[in-house]
Amino acid sequence: MPRIRPVRHEDRLTLVEHLDELRTRLIVSAVTLAVAFGLCFWQNDLLFDLMNNPLNGREPLTLGVTEPFYTTVTVSAYAALLLALPVILYQAYAYVLPAFSPRERKVALPLLMLVPFLFAAGVAFGYFVVLDRAVNFLLDFNNDQFNIQVRARDYYSFVALSLLAFGLVFQIPVLILAMARLGITTPRQLRKNRRFAVVAVAVVAMLGSPGGDPVTMLVLMVPLLVLYELSIVLAALFGRPRDEQVQAEPAPEGPG
Numbered sequence: 001m002p003r004i005r006p007v008r009h010e011d012r013l014t015l016v017e018h019l020d021e022l023r024t025r026l027i028v029s030a031v032t033l034a035v036a037f038g039l040c041f042w043q044n045d046l047l048f049d050l051m052n053n054p055l056n057g058r059e060p061l062t063l064g065v066t067e068p069f070y071t072t073v074t075v076s077a078y079a080a081l082l083l084a085l086p087v088i089l090y091q092a093y094a095y096v097l098p099a100f101s102p103r104e105r106k107v108a109l110p111l112l113m114l115v116p117f118l119f120a121a122g123v124a125f126g127y128f129v130v131l132d133r134a135v136n137f138l139l140d141f142n143n144d145q146f147n148i149q150v151r152a153r154d155y156y157s158f159v160a161l162s163l164l165a166f167g168l169v170f171q172i173p174v175l176i177l178a179m180a181r182l183g184i185t186t187p188r189q190l191r192k193n194r195r196f197a198v199v200a201v202a203v204v205a206m207l208g209s210p211g212g213d214p215v216t217m218l219v220l221m222v223p224l225l226v227l228y229e230l231s232i233v234l235a236a237l238f239g240r241p242r243d244e245q246v247q248a249e250p251a252p253e254g255p256g
């Protein structure tokens with residue numbers, strides 16, 4: 001596998017060189033994902049123990065001869081993606097960063113470093129705070145009218161998509177801080193539009209809860225609102241410097 005050489009903004013690469021760098025980074029990402037999958041498949045018992053905790057002793061049901069095997073492969077793939085995601089994101093960032101100007105790179109680098117940490121925080125919050133409450137609510141809802149059985153394939157997909165959703169929605173501070181650094185918005189505008197942000201957070205929480213249940217939605221709204229308020233603070237502290245904002249504003253026209 002060819003070594004990836006650093007690419008600077010002023011470098012001019014041919015199409016073949018761009019494709020060669022992209023191929024190499026894809027290979028690195030694929031190898032990382034394969035290693036993570038092998039590790040997760042080897043430790044699938046631990047994965048199932050962690051994912052079955054919210055069921056409080058219930059055993060997921062399989063309905064076919066091949067379903068236990070395919071479910072194990074699917075769960076291992078979900079977990080491998082979560083483990084390999086930081087490396088995959090790094091390869092993607094490293095590929096596109098040379099296209100940024102030096103000023104844009106100063107904005108992008110600190111933000112990109114926050115992404116894996118916020119993703120991990122979102123996954124941890126979803127697992128330790130939300131998942132158990134959401135699963136118990138859904139299984140106990142009107143349970144005297146149903147013979148409730150938990151199908152393994154559906155349950156593990158629900159858990160994986162929920163954790164992925166929490167990891168992604170925790171990227172809100174990065175998005176808002178990037179907009180502030182680039183001059184698209186300001187802390188004053190963020191405060192002024194707080195009521196619209198609450199509506200947007202409710203929509204995001206509804207879309208981000210795969211089960212669509214009100215418990216997951218409401219519990220997800222709380223950290224999103226906190227993250228929005230945190231984003232305002234970060235935008236005020238690390239947003240676009242005031243002198244840059246003044247320079248970006250057009251000078252007032254004189255009389256006549």
